[in-house]
Amino acid sequence: MPGEPLAEGVLDLLGLLAYASLTAFFRISDDAALALSLPDKTALAELAVAEFGHFQLLRDRIEELAADPTTVMQPFVGPIDAFHARTAPSDWLEGLVKAYVGDEIAADFYRAVARVLDPASQQLVLAVLADTGKTEFIVARVREAIEADPRVAGRLGLWARRLVGEALGQAQRVAADREPLARLLVGDATSQLGDIGRMFAQLTDAHAARMAALGLAD
Amino acid sequence: MPGEPLAEGVLDLLGLLAYASLTAFFRISDDAALALSLPDKTALAELAVAEFGHFQLLRDRIEELAADPTTVMQPFVGPIDAFHARTAPSDWLEGLVKAYVGDEIAADFYRAVARVLDPASQQLVLAVLADTGKTEFIVARVREAIEADPRVAGRLGLWARRLVGEALGQAQRVAADREPLARLLVGDATSQLGDIGRMFAQLTDAHAARMAALGLAD
Numbered sequence: 419m420p421g422e423p424l425a426e427g428v429l430d431l432l433g434l435l436a437y438a439s440l441t442a443f444f445r446i447s448d449d450a451a452l453a454l455s456l457p458d459k460t461a462l463a464e465l466a467v468a469e470f471g472h473f474q475l476l477r478d479r480i481e482e483l484a485a486d487p488t489t490v491m492q493p494f495v496g497p498i499d500a501f502h503a504r505t506a507p508s509d510w511l512e513g514l515v516k517a518y519v520g521d522e523i524a525a526d527f528y529r530a531v532a533r534v535l536d537p538a539s540q541q542l543v544l545a546v547l548a549d550t551g552k553t554e555f556i557v558a559r560v561r562e563a564i565e566a567d568p569r570v571a572g573r574l575g576l577w578a579r580r581l582v583g584e585a586l587g588q589a590q591r592v593a594a595d596r597e598p599l600a601r602l603l604v605g606d607a608t609s610q611l612g613d614i615g616r617m618f619a620q621l622t623d624a625h626a627a628r629m630a631a632l633g634l635a636d
Numbered sequence: 637m638p639g640e641p642l643a644e645g646v647l648d649l650l651g652l653l654a655y656a657s658l659t660a661f662f663r664i665s666d667d668a669a670l671a672l673s674l675p676d677k678t679a680l681a682e683l684a685v686a687e688f689g690h691f692q693l694l695r696d697r698i699e700e701l702a703a704d705p706t707t708v709m710q711p712f713v714g715p716i717d718a719f720h721a722r723t724a725p726s727d728w729l730e731g732l733v734k735a736y737v738g739d740e741i742a743a744d745f746y747r748a749v750a751r752v753l754d755p756a757s758q759q760l761v762l763a764v765l766a767d768t769g770k771t772e773f774i775v776a777r778v779r780e781a782i783e784a785d786p787r788v789a790g791r792l793g794l795w796a797r798r799l800v801g802e803a804l805g806q807a808q809r810v811a812a813d814r815e816p817l818a819r820l821l822v823g824d825a826t827s828q829l830g831d832i833g834r835m836f837a838q839l840t841d842a843h844a845a846r847m848a849a850l851g852l853a854d
Contacts, residue, residue: 457706
């Protein structure tokens with residue numbers, strides 16, 4: 419049954435992305451409460467609401483596939499909750515950088531996985547992708563903060579590196595536990611873990627380039 | 637200038653509703669974290685996101701009127717924040733009842749004020765109104781909880797009464813402070829405070845009828 423493992427991997431992927439989006443909604447809403455001004459609070463809330471929109475699209479697709487969203491998301495609750503527990507922002511700027519890094523890495527990941535999906539899932543992933551990247555205000559705020567106090571760049575650079583490290587740690591845990599998902603992402607290559615490593619390396623490189631553009635030490 | 641005070645009252649009203657919606661978004665998102673199941677958490681998050689949609693419509697209308705949303709919302713930050721500080725739900729059921737009561741009273745209020753507004757603002761208020769009332773799942777959950785333990789009805793009935801009491805207290809404070817807004821809501825009657833009282837009494841009666849339907853002691 420060559421179709422079976424692929425379908426299973428796709429459900430895993432949709433469940434992972436759905437729970438990640440739902441959790442991002444709650445985390446970013448929480449972090450928005452740290453904003454000092456109403457416009458900043460509102461801008462971050464808008465990002466949170468966009469994440470909830472992604473969750474709704476992904477959940478609807480899971481239901482279309484006659485699966486139960488809660489069941490499909492369940493395997494990813496542990497790793498994603500662990501990621502957020504280990505990366506609670508301690509102030510407004512850390513919250514901004516976390517929202518930015520999360521949004522951009524999610525976009526890279528969506529771009530990377532879109533190629534390996536069936537047409538309907540691919541269309542969905544591209545729709546979500548088109549709705550990411552509304553983070554200009556974050557770039558502006560972080561640059562202002564660095565201009566006001568250049569030492570902020572070092573602190574936030576370390577923070578961004580820690581975010582990526584924690585994300586990769588949980589991603590490797592997921593890849594090791596969910597063979598069909600790993601197979602979906604890297605094909606049937608013999609050295610699967612090596613290929614996942616290469617995909618992660620590409621995501622990390624793109625992240626480093628963005629951090630440099632943002633003025634953060636890496 | 638007979639048009640002046642009306643326009644000023646309308647801005648006040650839009651600012652009040654905008655800040656109330658924005659705050660409802662953050663409060664309901666927070667309360668959703670208390671949910672025990674993912675579907676319940678998601679359903680409450682959907683209500684929160686709807687509140688944010690209302691906020692966006694109201695904010696856009698304020699900007700259309702060439703006013704600054706932050707400035708227009710500012711007078712209502714104190715009363716609305718005070719309301720929420722005094723009514724933090726202590727568990728999931730209290731959070732549900734608060735979301736329900738808030739949504740329904742807001743709908744009554746939107747219906748009441750729609751009549752006194754200029755056509756463009758009226759259209760906006762009716763659009764927001766059409767998007768309220770997605771609270772069937774709350775009614776189902778509260779009824780289940782009462783069936784499982786009838787004593788819950790008394791506790792939640794008291795809670796709902798406290799919510800309305802705190803809301804009316806803050807509303808009276810706002811009406812006393814913001815004369816143009818009060819005038820907008822009750823017209824140029826000589827006994828303004830009496831008319832505001834009658835409007836509040838109608839809202840309270842409608843609330844009592846809904847609580848009875850929900851199975852809550854009042």
